Amino acid sequence: MLHKVLKIHPADNVLVALTDLNSGEKIAFEGEVISLKTQVAAKHKFTVSELNPGDHIYMYGIIVGKAMKPIAKGEAITTENTAHQTSAYTGKRKKYTWSPPDVSNWQDRVFMGYHRSDGQVGTANYWLVVPLVFCENRNIEIMKQAFSEELGFSKPNPYKAFVSQMKQFYLEGNNDAIQGLSIQTIEQEEDNRIFKNIDGIKFLTHNGGCGGIRQDSEALCALIAGYINNPNVAGATILSLGCQNAQPAILREKLAAIDPDYKKPVILLEQQKEGTETRLLTSAIQKTFLALAEADQIERKPAPLSKLTVGLECGGSDGFSGISANPVLGHVSDLLAALGGKTILSEFPELCGVEQELINRCTTDENAEKFVKLMRAYAASAEAVGSGFDMNPSPGNIKDGLITDAIKSAGAAKKGGTSPIVDVLDYTELATKPGLNLLCSPGNDVESTTAMAGSGANIILFTTGLGTPTGNPVTPVIKVASNHKLAKRMSDIIDLDTGSVISGEKTIGQVGDELLNFIIEVASGNAKAKAVLLNQDDFIPWKRGVSL
Structure with a gap:
């Protein structure tokens, strides 16, 4: 049976409405009856006692706000009568004790994952392709177009067929028919991936790596290193322009900080060294393809x-x-x-x-x-x-x-x-x-x-x-x-x-x-x-x- 209200913590002075409540409705709670002074929508809160300006509002047993004007007993708290307020905090005030839950039903359970050489286990097996600077975003997109469909990683797009149908009706001069069209759900196509143990190639783009402050570029390199290190990643292809703030040396430094003997394959290419865009992309695509073939050898255990x-x-x-x-x-x-x-x-x-x-x-x-x-x-x-x-x-x-x-x-x-x-x-x-x-x-x-x-x-x-x-x-x-x-x-x-x-x-x-x-x-x-x-x-x- 659905209750109408909930008191989350014994110290709270508001109740949560679990369903829409009407003004004038009488709520029986903990031995008393509260007559609602306002409508209270589901998910909102109302007071269980009268509050004066400055009085604290408690939920979950802590201060979560203060009254900005008089709030009657049974009145909804809103942005008009309540403001944000919290308690001050300092260092540790008391020792914390914890009673762990019973996990006997889970103790022997396992999942089938991809085991990495550093002891981590992935729940997926992805190859990562990411730029060190936004200047390389276009090349990342070109690689995505080249790889996704050919290797069976692309997914059907029902909206493409939807637009095609509208285009056809438009060319026939039948605009009225467009209004009657609807999206047809496309069932997932048969798995035609060449590399069966690779869950996908993930092509990331961003607007960082240069400009801004140097700390942003350093944080970006640390983040990318973390993504390469993620247990769900088999390895990565990194594209660099060459002159940007987010230098390859910083990325290597961040990877070394994770593990001085880093073993995951990382293909790092610099456009200003490679020369033409064609040389860069040809090398990146060839090296990535061969690395995918190697990463495909790992299986779930x-x-x-x-x-x-x-x-x-x-x-x-x-x-x-x-x-x-x-x-x-x-x-x-x-x-x-x-x-x-x-x-x-x-x-x-x-x-x-x-x-x-x-x-x-x-x-x-x-x-x-x-x-x-x-x-x-x-x-x-x-x-x-x-x-x-x-x-x-x-x-x-x-x-x-x-x-x-x-x-x-x-x-x-x-x-x-x-x-x-x-x-x-x-x-x-x-x-x-x-x-x-x-x-x-x-x-x-x-x-x-x-x-x-x-x-x-x-x-x-x-x-x-x-x-x-x-x-x-x-x-x-x-x-x-x-x-x-x-x-x-x-x-x-x-x-x-x-x-x-x-x-x-x-x-x-x-x-x-x-x-x-x-x-x-x-x-x-x-x-x-x-x-x-x-x-x-x-x-x-x-x-x-x-x-x-």
Whole structure:
């Protein structure tokens, strides 16, 4: 039976509406009756007591806002009567203890992955083609055109046939017929890949590598090195112009920092040394083809779940994300931590307000201090240009119940479960320690998923309440919906529906177990995430300026 309201934490002074509630409706809760003073849409919150200006608003047991004007008991909190507010944070205040979940049902489970010489295991086997500078983007696109169809990696495009039909009707002078056309679903063609153990060649482009500040180019080289190092990547072809800031020597330095005896094949060609474009592309294509033939020799073999490194992301969040989809990811994160796997929680602007809790969960004082330093530096850089974390919620977030950044953050942090934080990583640093890792990245969906793959994630879980068509070139992105309506409306991008948590049909643990089972299937190549099927290969390096 669907309850009408939810109190997330005993200390909260607001309730979450689980369904649309009308003004004047009487809500029976914890032995009293609250008469609603306003309409409260599903996912939004209303007060359980009268609030005066300056009074704190609590959700998830922490401060998430303050009243800007008198708010009556039973009145919805909105951007007109509520402002962002959080508690101050310092270093570790108390020792953190954790009781790991029972993982006996998962202890002997395996996935079928690609074992690398450095001990990592990939959930896919991709070849990477990426430029060191935007000047080479055109050559990357030419290589993509040359390889994709000929090697069987291209996918059918139903919209091409759609346009062809419209063109034909137009030439016949039958414009009325165009209105009646519809897209015909094209079934996946038979696998005609020449290299059966290569999941694809990923051609990345970007607008960096030169201009801007030198630190951006250095960070780009570190990010590309992280992508080459990602367990889902067999090797890479890198195109350089020659005169740009992002020099090949910097990339080699970043690779050596990962492993001085780096063994993955890396083809690095410089256009200004090769001469003509024809010479550059001929050499790049020949060398890449031969490298693909070599990479095709590797096959999937069993690997323990401890070899999973799972990124935890949310985007297009709604008022249900923090009570269904995100806690489900938290359950999975805790299971993997107990199994010796790694998880990565990023999006620092969306940890605003929960800093002290995360600091207390750090296993070392050094990590706690690093997190404080990164958070304060990030917040200061936003304020320096007249912005701030309080401006993080998008219009879609606000419309669906996340009216302050602290409310959004408190729910977003649930993706990290309850396990101790074993490491705090700056942008482009690699996740190497089993357990939960914090990674400094923007809240921007693509910049964040780009960062997690660069830090070693071989699977990314992505929760959404509004619907976000985002993927990653080298790491499968599994989309998790917070509610039934979204899962049904945008079924083409959603892999798992956690709406049953809201309806009370299932528990967070039950849905979390379903998600981990699906992760194993995707990691083994038995199932494909919708983002992979839709070829959503989003890649945006973070220029260390202000991005929320």
